[in-house]
Amino acid sequence: MSKSQNVWAEFFSDKICGGHRSSSEEFISKEAKEKLFHLDGGKTLLDFGCGAGELLVYYAPEYEKLIGVDFSASMLDEANRRIREKNYENVSLILADDKTVWKKLDSSFDRITAAGVFQYLTYQEIDKFIFNASNYLNEEGRIVLFDILDSRLYPLWKIGLFSQDPKPLYILRKVGFEFKTMVSASLKNRPRDILGYAHNPYKVEKIVNKQGFEMTCVQSMYYEYKYHAIIYRT
Numbered sequence: 001m002s003k004s005q006n007v008w009a010e011f012f013s014d015k016i017c018g019g020h021r022s023s024s025e026e027f028i029s030k031e032a033k034e035k036l037f038h039l040d041g042g043k044t045l046l047d048f049g050c051g052a053g054e055l056l057v058y059y060a061p062e063y064e065k066l067i068g069v070d071f072s073a074s075m076l077d078e079a080n081r082r083i084r085e086k087n088y089e090n091v092s093l094i095l096a097d098d099k100t101v102w103k104k105l106d107s108s109f110d111r112i113t114a115a116g117v118f119q120y121l122t123y124q125e126i127d128k129f130i131f132n133a134s135n136y137l138n139e140e141g142r143i144v145l146f147d148i149l150d151s152r153l154y155p156l157w158k159i160g161l162f163s164q165d166p167k168p169l170y171i172l173r174k175v176g177f178e179f180k181t182m183v184s185a186s187l188k189n190r191p192r193d194i195l196g197y198a199h200n201p202y203k204v205e206k207i208v209n210k211q212g213f214e215m216t217c218v219q220s221m222y223y224e225y226k227y228h229a230i231i232y233r234t
Protein backbone atom coordinates (compact mmCIF):
# COMPACT_ATOMS: atom_id res chain seq x y z
CA MET A 1 0.00 0.00 0.00
CA SER A 2 1.33 3.49 -0.85
CA LYS A 3 1.91 6.02 1.96
CA SER A 4 -1.16 8.04 0.96
CA GLN A 5 -3.34 4.92 0.94
CA ASN A 6 -2.11 3.96 4.39
CA VAL A 7 -3.39 7.32 5.59
CA TRP A 8 -6.84 6.69 4.07
CA ALA A 9 -6.98 3.07 5.24
CA GLU A 10 -6.29 4.33 8.77
CA PHE A 11 -8.84 7.13 8.38
CA PHE A 12 -11.61 4.68 7.39
CA SER A 13 -10.56 1.90 9.78
CA ASP A 14 -13.23 2.84 12.36
CA LYS A 15 -15.84 4.56 10.15
CA ILE A 16 -19.35 3.15 9.78
CA CYS A 17 -21.01 5.46 7.25
CA GLY A 18 -20.29 6.84 3.80
CA GLY A 19 -20.61 10.53 4.67
CA HIS A 20 -23.53 11.38 2.40
CA ARG A 21 -24.91 14.92 2.58
CA SER A 22 -27.81 13.49 4.57
CA SER A 23 -28.02 9.99 5.99
CA SER A 24 -31.85 9.97 5.88
CA GLU A 25 -33.35 7.07 3.90
CA GLU A 26 -35.26 9.60 1.83
CA PHE A 27 -32.06 11.29 0.63
CA ILE A 28 -30.04 8.10 0.10
CA SER A 29 -32.89 6.51 -1.86
CA LYS A 30 -32.94 9.55 -4.16
CA GLU A 31 -29.17 9.32 -4.61
CA ALA A 32 -29.47 5.60 -5.36
CA LYS A 33 -32.17 6.24 -7.98
CA GLU A 34 -29.90 8.71 -9.78
CA LYS A 35 -27.08 6.15 -9.69
CA LEU A 36 -29.26 3.31 -10.95
CA PHE A 37 -30.29 5.54 -13.86
CA HIS A 38 -26.63 5.99 -14.89
CA LEU A 39 -25.76 2.34 -14.22
CA ASP A 40 -28.46 1.60 -16.76
CA GLY A 41 -28.99 -2.12 -16.25
CA GLY A 42 -26.65 -5.10 -16.40
CA LYS A 43 -27.02 -8.28 -14.37
CA THR A 44 -23.83 -8.37 -12.33
CA LEU A 45 -22.24 -5.50 -10.42
CA LEU A 46 -19.03 -4.83 -8.51
CA ASP A 47 -19.35 -1.93 -6.05
CA PHE A 48 -15.79 -0.86 -5.25
CA GLY A 49 -15.49 1.07 -1.97
CA CYS A 50 -19.03 0.04 -1.03
CA GLY A 51 -18.54 1.38 2.49
CA ALA A 52 -21.45 0.68 4.82
CA GLY A 53 -23.56 -0.59 1.90
CA GLU A 54 -25.85 2.45 1.98
CA LEU A 55 -26.17 2.39 -1.84
CA LEU A 56 -25.49 -1.32 -2.29
CA VAL A 57 -28.79 -2.24 -0.59
CA TYR A 58 -30.62 -0.15 -3.20
CA TYR A 59 -28.68 -1.78 -6.05
CA ALA A 60 -29.32 -5.32 -4.73
CA PRO A 61 -32.93 -5.82 -5.96
CA GLU A 62 -31.90 -4.68 -9.47
CA TYR A 63 -29.06 -7.18 -10.03
CA GLU A 64 -28.65 -10.97 -10.03
CA LYS A 65 -25.23 -10.95 -8.40
CA LEU A 66 -23.38 -8.16 -6.58
CA ILE A 67 -20.01 -7.92 -4.87
CA GLY A 68 -19.15 -5.09 -2.48
CA VAL A 69 -15.48 -4.38 -1.84
CA ASP A 70 -13.90 -2.16 0.80
CA PHE A 71 -10.62 -1.95 2.70
CA SER A 72 -12.36 -0.94 5.95
CA ALA A 73 -13.52 -3.88 8.10
CA SER A 74 -15.79 -1.61 10.17
CA MET A 75 -17.53 -0.37 7.00
CA LEU A 76 -17.96 -3.93 5.75
CA ASP A 77 -19.42 -5.05 9.11
CA GLU A 78 -22.01 -2.32 8.76
CA ALA A 79 -22.69 -3.28 5.11
CA ASN A 80 -23.10 -6.91 6.17
CA ARG A 81 -25.61 -5.87 8.85
CA ARG A 82 -27.66 -3.89 6.30
CA ILE A 83 -27.65 -6.73 3.75
CA ARG A 84 -28.70 -9.38 6.32
CA GLU A 85 -31.43 -7.06 7.63
CA LYS A 86 -32.94 -6.99 4.11
CA ASN A 87 -32.31 -10.73 3.56
CA TYR A 88 -30.45 -10.16 0.28
CA GLU A 89 -28.76 -13.39 -0.70
CA ASN A 90 -27.27 -12.17 -3.95
CA VAL A 91 -24.64 -9.89 -2.33
CA SER A 92 -21.13 -10.90 -1.20
CA LEU A 93 -18.56 -8.70 0.48
CA ILE A 94 -14.78 -8.74 0.07
CA LEU A 95 -12.21 -7.02 2.28
CA ALA A 96 -9.62 -5.67 -0.18
CA ASP A 97 -8.18 -2.49 -1.71
CA ASP A 98 -7.74 -1.34 -5.30
CA LYS A 99 -4.58 -3.45 -5.70
CA THR A 100 -5.60 -6.68 -3.95
CA VAL A 101 -9.23 -6.97 -5.04
CA TRP A 102 -8.62 -8.31 -8.55
CA LYS A 103 -7.03 -11.59 -7.48
CA LYS A 104 -9.99 -12.24 -5.18
CA LEU A 105 -12.54 -12.16 -8.01
CA ASP A 106 -13.55 -15.27 -9.90
CA SER A 107 -15.86 -13.71 -12.49
CA SER A 108 -16.28 -10.59 -14.59
CA PHE A 109 -19.07 -8.02 -14.33
CA ASP A 110 -21.56 -6.07 -16.44
CA ARG A 111 -21.06 -3.02 -14.24
CA ILE A 112 -18.09 -1.92 -12.13
CA THR A 113 -18.92 1.08 -10.03
CA ALA A 114 -17.59 3.23 -7.21
CA ALA A 115 -19.30 6.10 -5.40
CA GLY A 116 -17.30 8.71 -3.53
CA VAL A 117 -14.12 6.62 -3.69
CA PHE A 118 -11.90 7.93 -6.46
CA GLN A 119 -10.97 10.99 -4.41
CA TYR A 120 -8.85 8.62 -2.32
CA LEU A 121 -6.85 7.47 -5.35
CA THR A 122 -4.12 9.38 -7.19
CA TYR A 123 -4.22 9.75 -11.02
CA GLN A 124 -1.64 6.94 -11.20
CA GLU A 125 -3.82 4.67 -9.06
CA ILE A 126 -6.88 5.55 -11.17
CA ASP A 127 -4.93 4.53 -14.28
CA LYS A 128 -4.10 1.13 -12.74
CA PHE A 129 -7.67 0.70 -11.50
CA ILE A 130 -9.12 1.25 -15.01
CA PHE A 131 -6.56 -1.13 -16.49
CA ASN A 132 -7.40 -3.89 -13.96
CA ALA A 133 -11.15 -3.22 -14.13
CA SER A 134 -11.07 -3.61 -17.93
CA ASN A 135 -9.97 -7.24 -17.43
CA TYR A 136 -13.03 -7.90 -15.26
CA LEU A 137 -15.57 -6.10 -17.39
CA ASN A 138 -17.88 -7.99 -19.73
CA GLU A 139 -17.91 -7.07 -23.43
CA GLU A 140 -20.81 -4.61 -23.28
CA GLY A 141 -19.95 -3.57 -19.72
CA ARG A 142 -19.59 -0.11 -18.19
CA ILE A 143 -17.42 1.35 -15.46
CA VAL A 144 -19.41 4.05 -13.68
CA LEU A 145 -17.53 6.27 -11.25
CA PHE A 146 -19.86 8.39 -9.16
CA ASP A 147 -19.22 11.58 -7.25
CA ILE A 148 -15.68 12.45 -8.26
CA LEU A 149 -14.58 15.75 -6.69
CA ASP A 150 -14.26 18.28 -9.53
CA SER A 151 -10.95 20.13 -9.22
CA ARG A 152 -12.49 23.12 -11.02
CA LEU A 153 -15.52 23.48 -8.74
CA TYR A 154 -14.55 22.03 -5.38
CA PRO A 155 -12.23 24.92 -4.32
CA LEU A 156 -15.01 27.41 -5.15
CA TRP A 157 -17.57 25.42 -3.15
CA LYS A 158 -15.19 25.22 -0.22
CA ILE A 159 -14.82 28.98 0.02
CA GLY A 160 -18.59 29.40 -0.02
CA LEU A 161 -19.12 30.71 -3.56
CA PHE A 162 -22.05 28.31 -4.08
CA SER A 163 -23.84 29.38 -0.91
CA GLN A 164 -27.17 31.22 -1.17
CA ASP A 165 -25.79 34.64 -0.34
CA PRO A 166 -22.00 34.68 -0.70
CA LYS A 167 -21.07 37.97 1.02
CA PRO A 168 -17.39 39.09 0.64
CA LEU A 169 -16.69 38.92 4.40
CA TYR A 170 -18.13 35.39 4.61
CA ILE A 171 -15.93 34.28 1.69
CA LEU A 172 -12.86 35.94 3.22
CA ARG A 173 -13.46 34.07 6.50
CA LYS A 174 -13.84 30.78 4.60
CA VAL A 175 -10.58 31.41 2.69
CA GLY A 176 -8.83 32.12 6.01
CA PHE A 177 -10.24 28.96 7.56
CA GLU A 178 -9.19 26.82 4.58
CA PHE A 179 -5.69 28.29 4.66
CA LYS A 180 -5.36 27.60 8.40
CA THR A 181 -6.61 24.02 7.94
CA MET A 182 -4.14 23.46 5.10
CA VAL A 183 -1.15 24.75 7.08
CA SER A 184 -2.12 22.79 10.18
CA ALA A 185 -2.60 19.57 8.13
CA SER A 186 0.79 19.86 6.45
CA LEU A 187 2.50 20.58 9.81
CA LYS A 188 0.87 17.45 11.26
CA ASN A 189 1.62 15.48 8.08
CA ARG A 190 -2.07 14.67 7.64
CA PRO A 191 -4.21 14.88 4.47
CA ARG A 192 -5.13 18.48 3.64
CA ASP A 193 -8.72 17.57 3.20
CA ILE A 194 -10.65 14.63 4.64
CA LEU A 195 -12.63 14.52 1.39
CA GLY A 196 -9.44 13.51 -0.45
CA TYR A 197 -8.12 14.73 -3.79
CA ALA A 198 -10.13 16.56 -6.45
CA HIS A 199 -9.65 15.33 -10.03
CA ASN A 200 -9.98 17.20 -13.30
CA PRO A 201 -12.49 15.40 -15.58
CA TYR A 202 -10.31 16.02 -18.66
CA LYS A 203 -7.35 14.27 -17.00
CA VAL A 204 -9.56 11.32 -16.01
CA GLU A 205 -10.86 11.19 -19.59
CA LYS A 206 -7.27 11.07 -20.93
CA ILE A 207 -6.55 8.11 -18.67
CA VAL A 208 -9.64 6.18 -19.78
CA ASN A 209 -9.02 6.97 -23.48
CA LYS A 210 -5.49 5.59 -23.13
CA GLN A 211 -7.02 2.33 -21.90
CA GLY A 212 -9.31 2.15 -24.97
CA PHE A 213 -12.49 3.53 -23.38
CA GLU A 214 -14.76 6.50 -24.04
CA MET A 215 -16.03 8.63 -21.17
CA THR A 216 -19.17 10.71 -20.71
CA CYS A 217 -19.05 13.17 -17.86
CA VAL A 218 -22.25 14.24 -16.11
CA GLN A 219 -22.85 16.65 -13.24
CA SER A 220 -23.89 15.05 -9.94
CA MET A 221 -27.54 15.90 -9.10
CA TYR A 222 -27.02 16.17 -5.37
CA TYR A 223 -23.47 17.59 -5.01
CA GLU A 224 -22.67 20.82 -6.89
CA TYR A 225 -18.93 20.13 -6.89
CA LYS A 226 -18.95 16.48 -8.01
CA TYR A 227 -19.33 14.70 -11.33
CA HIS A 228 -19.91 11.17 -12.55
CA ALA A 229 -17.77 9.43 -15.18
CA ILE A 230 -19.55 6.89 -17.36
CA ILE A 231 -16.94 4.77 -19.08
CA TYR A 232 -17.59 2.35 -21.94
CA ARG A 233 -15.64 0.53 -24.64
CA THR A 234 -15.21 2.28 -27.97
Ligand SMILES: C[S@@+](CC[C@H](N)C(=O)[O-])C[C@H]1O[C@@H](n2cnc3c(N)ncnc32)[C@H](O)[C@@H]1O
Pocket residue numbers: 005008012017018019048049050051052053054055069070071072075096097098114115116117120
Ligand atom coordinates in the same frame (compact mmCIF):
# COMPACT_ATOMS: atom_id res chain seq x y z
C1 LIG B 1 -16.95 8.16 1.20
S1 LIG B 1 -17.08 6.43 1.46
C2 LIG B 1 -18.33 5.98 0.28
C3 LIG B 1 -18.95 4.65 0.57
C4 LIG B 1 -20.04 4.17 -0.42
N1 LIG B 1 -19.55 4.05 -1.75
C5 LIG B 1 -21.22 5.10 -0.40
O1 LIG B 1 -21.37 5.90 -1.34
O2 LIG B 1 -21.97 5.06 0.58
C6 LIG B 1 -15.58 5.86 0.69
C7 LIG B 1 -15.33 4.37 0.90
O3 LIG B 1 -14.26 3.95 0.07
C8 LIG B 1 -13.41 3.08 0.79
N2 LIG B 1 -12.09 3.18 0.16
C9 LIG B 1 -11.34 4.30 -0.06
N3 LIG B 1 -10.20 3.99 -0.69
C10 LIG B 1 -10.22 2.64 -0.88
C11 LIG B 1 -9.31 1.73 -1.49
N4 LIG B 1 -8.16 2.14 -2.02
N5 LIG B 1 -9.63 0.42 -1.49
C12 LIG B 1 -10.81 -0.01 -0.94
N6 LIG B 1 -11.72 0.81 -0.36
C13 LIG B 1 -11.43 2.12 -0.33
C14 LIG B 1 -13.48 3.60 2.21
O4 LIG B 1 -13.12 2.63 3.17
C15 LIG B 1 -14.93 4.01 2.33
O5 LIG B 1 -15.73 2.98 2.80
